[in-house]
Amino acid sequence: MTDTKVTRRNAIKGVIAAGAVSSAGYLFRTNTVMGQSSAPGSVERLITLEVNGTTRRVDVMKQETLAMTLRYKLGLTGTKLGCDRAECGACTVLIDDVPHYSCSVLTHTARGKKIQTVEGLASADGKLHPVQQGVVEEQGFQCAFCMSGFLMATVGFLKTNPNPTRQEMAHGVSGNLCRCQDYDKILTALMRGAELSRSA
Amino acid sequence: MGIIEFAKSPWGQDVPIHIFFYLIYVAVIAGLTFFIGHVIWLRYFAKKEEFADSTPPGEVAKLPAEIKRHSLPARLFHWVQAGAMLTLLFSAFLPKVGVRFEWLQWHWIAGVVLTVSIVFHIIHASFFMNFWSIWPDKIDIEDAGRRWKRSQGEKAPAPRRFGKYPMENKMYHLAIVLAGLSVTLTGFFMLFRIRTPLFTRNSYMFGDMTNGLMYTLHGLAGVGLIALIMIHVYFALRPEKLKISRSMVYGTIKREHYAEHHDPKRWVAEAE
Amino acid sequence: MAVIRDVMPAFELFQPATIDDALNLLDKHGSEAWVMAGGLDSFDWLKDRIKRPSVVVDLSQIKELTGVKEWNGGIEIGAMTTLTDVVRNPIVKEKFSILATGAESAASPQIRNQGTIGGNVSQDTRCWYYRSGWKCYRAGGNTCFADTPTAINREHAIMGASRCVAVNPSDSAPALIALDAKMVIRNKSGERVVDAENYFIGPALDIRRMTVLLPGDLLVAIRIPSTWAGAKFYFEKVRDRPVWDFPLVNIAAAMKVNGDNIESIRMAVNGVAAHPVRLTAVEASLVGKPRNAASADAAGQLAIQGAEPLRHNGYKVPLLRNLVKRAIRGVEEAKWA
Numbered sequence: 001m002t003d004t005k006v007t008r009r010n011a012i013k014g015v016i017a018a019g020a021v022s023s024a025g026y027l028f029r030t031n032t033v034m035g036q037s038s039a040p041g042s043v044e045r046l047i048t049l050e051v052n053g054t055t056r057r058v059d060v061m062k063q064e065t066l067a068m069t070l071r072y073k074l075g076l077t078g079t080k081l082g083c084d085r086a087e088c089g090a091c092t093v094l095i096d097d098v099p100h101y102s103c104s105v106l107t108h109t110a111r112g113k114k115i116q117t118v119e120g121l122a123s124a125d126g127k128l129h130p131v132q133q134g135v136v137e138e139q140g141f142q143c144a145f146c147m148s149g150f151l152m153a154t155v156g157f158l159k160t161n162p163n164p165t166r167q168e169m170a171h172g173v174s175g176n177l178c179r180c181q182d183y184d185k186i187l188t189a190l191m192r193g194a195e196l197s198r199s200a
Numbered sequence: 201m202g203i204i205e206f207a208k209s210p211w212g213q214d215v216p217i218h219i220f221f222y223l224i225y226v227a228v229i230a231g232l233t234f235f236i237g238h239v240i241w242l243r244y245f246a247k248k249e250e251f252a253d254s255t256p257p258g259e260v261a262k263l264p265a266e267i268k269r270h271s272l273p274a275r276l277f278h279w280v281q282a283g284a285m286l287t288l289l290f291s292a293f294l295p296k297v298g299v300r301f302e303w304l305q306w307h308w309i310a311g312v313v314l315t316v317s318i319v320f321h322i323i324h325a326s327f328f329m330n331f332w333s334i335w336p337d338k339i340d341i342e343d344a345g346r347r348w349k350r351s352q353g354e355k356a357p358a359p360r361r362f363g364k365y366p367m368e369n370k371m372y373h374l375a376i377v378l379a380g381l382s383v384t385l386t387g388f389f390m391l392f393r394i395r396t397p398l399f400t401r402n403s404y405m406f407g408d409m410t411n412g413l414m415y416t417l418h419g420l421a422g423v424g425l426i427a428l429i430m431i432h433v434y435f436a437l438r439p440e441k442l443k444i445s446r447s448m449v450y451g452t453i454k455r456e457h458y459a460e461h462h463d464p465k466r467w468v469a470e471a472e
Numbered sequence: 473m474a475v476i477r478d479v480m481p482a483f484e485l486f487q488p489a490t491i492d493d494a495l496n497l498l499d500k501h502g503s504e505a506w507v508m509a510g511g512l513d514s515f516d517w518l519k520d521r522i523k524r525p526s527v528v529v530d531l532s533q534i535k536e537l538t539g540v541k542e543w544n545g546g547i548e549i550g551a552m553t554t555l556t557d558v559v560r561n562p563i564v565k566e567k568f569s570i571l572a573t574g575a576e577s578a579a580s581p582q583i584r585n586q587g588t589i590g591g592n593v594s595q596d597t598r599c600w601y602y603r604s605g606w607k608c609y610r611a612g613g614n615t616c617f618a619d620t621p622t623a624i625n626r627e628h629a630i631m632g633a634s635r636c637v638a639v640n641p642s643d644s645a646p647a648l649i650a651l652d653a654k655m656v657i658r659n660k661s662g663e664r665v666v667d668a669e670n671y672f673i674g675p676a677l678d679i680r681r682m683t684v685l686l687p688g689d690l691l692v693a694i695r696i697p698s699t700w701a702g703a704k705f706y707f708e709k710v711r712d713r714p715v716w717d718f719p720l721v722n723i724a725a726a727m728k729v730n731g732d733n734i735e736s737i738r739m740a741v742n743g744v745a746a747h748p749v750r751l752t753a754v755e756a757s758l759v760g761k762p763r764n765a766a767s768a769d770a771a772g773q774l775a776i777q778g779a780e781p782l783r784h785n786g787y788k789v790p791l792l793r794n795l796v797k798r799a800i801r802g803v804e805e806a807k808w809a
Binding site for chain 1: 479480481482483484485486487488489490493494496497500511512515516518519528529530532533556579580581582583585586714715716
């Protein structure tokens with residue numbers, strides 16, 4: 001036997017129940033941020049990056065490139081912006097040990113990955129990375145705007161080929177340009193860096 | 201939304217480049233609306249056709265059974281032109297709605313065929329046919345006014361019988377002439393902008409503005425032709441018009457139809 | 473173009489984790505959605521404000537799109553596999569080295585570390601009039617700015633032009649065509665497999681696109697059958713600088729020889745037309761012929777039949793002819809005539 005009559009009492013109970021459900025809704029809406037429904041694959045603004053071994057929380061725009069985030073949000077201005085078009089190499093950083101042009105990586109793509117910039121090369125006590133040491137010893141660069149990019153490209157390259165010939169090294173850092181045209185000295189310095197890396 | 205799409209020329213000038221392609225759909229919808237409107241009008245509003253005069257039955261019997269309406273060259277021209285026109289419309293608009301094929305070669309070859317057939321028609325109609333039979337004359341315009349008044353329930357004398365072509369045919373021909381000349385003339389100059397075996401390519405005959413206006417006119421006349429051709433096919437296939445439509449295949453109409461609708465003074469009957 | 477103007481204009485970014493999610497997004501956003509693989513082609517367009525999509529679907533998080541696996545005796549390469557990973561893959565190196573050579577010749581190390589094989593074959597043309605935002609045929613206008621008496625068209629097409637004279641810049645494309653690769657394309661309604669040769673289309677077919685991909689389509693994998701495994705390969709890319717530059721002309725050939733005779737051959741070139749061109753007539757003319765100077769000469773002549781150079785790219789005609797000769801006879805044997 002069901003009572004289908006709408007009584008005053010039942011109607012009031014119904015209104016109260018509906019109110020409770022709708023006001024408790026926020027507790028269960030885990031996927032909504034500020035009223036924006038999230039489709040699979042949508043990204044959030046506040047993300048965590050692992051830069052030079054440190055975890056950094058950072059608020060990034062969807063269209064922001066890693067170079068912009070590193071320089072202007074995290075203050076890591078050692079990463080230079082030359083062309084901003086993946087054509088010069090000045091912005092090279094390592095992402096999971098692989099050299100990338102940070103001007104051409106969305107910061108969102110680097111979430112959860114290990115990012116290393118030129119600031120992260122020297123150890124905490126100030127001891128230079130062997131490749132940096134090589135550059136110091138051989139005075140590899142003239143104006144050195146391109147230097148941090150070259151350093152990162154070399155460090156990344158040496159991880160895949162620790163004992164390169166000069167020719168192989170040239171190929172390995174061929175994604176970096178030096179407008180001073182100082183390539184000969186740069187290569188000598190980088191080869192010295194490779195040598196120091198092997199003995200380190 | 202809008203009619204014409206603009207772009208910046210290298211000199212920083214805003215020039216038209218072509219029409220918006222959604223106008224294709226506007227044209228199709230316009231054609232369909234015309235069908236529906238016309239069917240409704242015929243079904244509920246149209247009055248029976250009446251003419252001021254008629255040929256006595258005795259006279260009708262003296263006419264040839266089949267009366268010549270379109271000569272063989274005229275019929276051939278019509279069908280060549282129809283084939284070229286349909287090829288042009290489909291090759292122009294199918295790619296726009298997502299069908300991929302090498303449309304340009306079909307389009308320009310059909311365009312050349314159409315142009316040649318139109319030139320033939322102009323010469324043929326000017327010197328070998330009764331040139332004035334297709335253009336509206338004073339009687340047509342007077343009769344159109346009478347028909348309008350009668351349809352509004354006003355008093356007006358009954359209209360006279362037609363010449364070779366009823367007023368609607370003449371108006372339709374006029375629209376096709378305007379649209380057809382627009383597409384063929386602009387199309388002819390556009391031929392120079394692509395690689396064909398016909399001429400040395402020269403896309404610099406006109407400036408950006410002239411070119412853009414040409415493309416715009418070509419497009420407007422082109423989508424206009426979609427609606428016009430739809431309307432033409434609709435009328436050709438209407439049951440009461442089939443008596444006329446058959447003359448585009450066989451060349452003749454029946455004498456009874458002739459006697460009822462056509463004035464022997466304005467269109468002298470001839471046997472096949 | 474190298475002007476830093478600030479960050480790119482805003483867009484909605486999606487980074488789906490599965491192919492299905494990506495396909496749903498592409499289906500939902502239709503032609504509004506910009507599909508981004510490595511992003512190296514995309515960022516130029518976005519940074520220069522030439523193309524301004526409202527939605528970017530970044531495929532970088534889709535694990536199932538990466539990696540090389542064995543397939544039917546051949547291999548299947550996920551579309552998001554980086555060029556570096558293709559180059560370093562042991563099976564590619566051993567059986568299909570021409571693809572490794574082709575992929576290795578693209579761009580710079582950093583770009584290969586990020587650029588993907590799927591992106592490399594699906595990238596847009598480099599015609600600078602088009603990329604600078606001129607409303608040309610390819611951009612939906614009614615003019616080709618590269619085919620005017622004063623145009624700088626040294627890098628443009630010498631064949632297959634239809635109004636637009638842009639060329640396809642991919643280095644892996646001719647290698648894939650020479651290997652009879654199959655492109656696996658998926659959309660919401662299913663999967664289709666297209667021969668590499670037919671994946672690329674010219675302006676006569678669709679002046680606004682370089683490939684058969686339509687909005688909603690996703691290239692998910694490239695399959696290379698075992699047909700040409702271990703064949704004699706030849707790849708050469710001619711360009712102005714040994715790094716970064718796109719090919720002026722490149723050539724890829726796979727050949728099986730029986731004694732001195734050519735038993736079967738596949739040959740494809742890029743940089744000469746809006747799509748990589750498989751030289752079918754040349755292939756047919758070579759089957760059963762001895763691999764000597766006479767066949768190479770005849771093949772070279774045949775390859776340039778119908779070439780229509782523009783004002784500044786006439787050099788591509790002898791370049792193409794000689795590359796065909798070299799592909800048949802090897803670098804040492806070819807004479808620069």
